[in-house]
Amino acid sequence: MGTYSVYIPEHLERMVKRRKGDPSAAIEEDIGLLYALLDMTGKDMAGLFTEQEMALLSEVFKNDEFEASRLREWPGLLAWDVEDVERYEKLGAQFQVNADVVIEKLEVLTPVQALWLLHSIRRGDDITSDSGGD
Numbered sequence: 001m002g003t004y005s006v007y008i009p010e011h012l013e014r015m016v017k018r019r020k021g022d023p024s025a026a027i028e029e030d031i032g033l034l035y036a037l038l039d040m041t042g043k044d045m046a047g048l049f050t051e052q053e054m055a056l057l058s059e060v061f062k063n064d065e066f067e068a069s070r071l072r073e074w075p076g077l078l079a080w081d082v083e084d085v086e087r088y089e090k091l092g093a094q095f096q097v098n099a100d101v102v103i104e105k106l107e108v109l110t111p112v113q114a115l116w117l118l119h120s121i122r123r124g125d126d127i128t129s130d131s132g133g134d
Helices: 010-018 023-045 051-061 068-089 091-095 099-107 111-123
Strands: none
Touching: 010 023, 023 111, 051 068, 051 091, 051 099, 051 111, 068 091, 068 099, 068 111, 091 099
């Protein structure tokens, strides 16, 4: 694969520097582990959301940014965002879904599942099939 220029925030750079060996190899290993975890999470979550629910979620979260430092709060934040959008924009009717059901599904996600969901939306994955995204 190619070489990429990536900005690494100071706190993450300190974590990488604490590891022994080549920092690039450490980052490569960490990214590989992260993607393996996301892939496994996606497979476990296959079919949780219907195609219409995912269309709603994609519309709501297409431009949202969530701070990594608040990862533990993401499931609740996702649910609150859908609730707020539904209150003002009534997207549930447009996408033919019960927004309350979607909100309930979001509230019980783990932080890693919430990360997977946002990551999949941003990549444009088809996460309604049994493949769980790749």
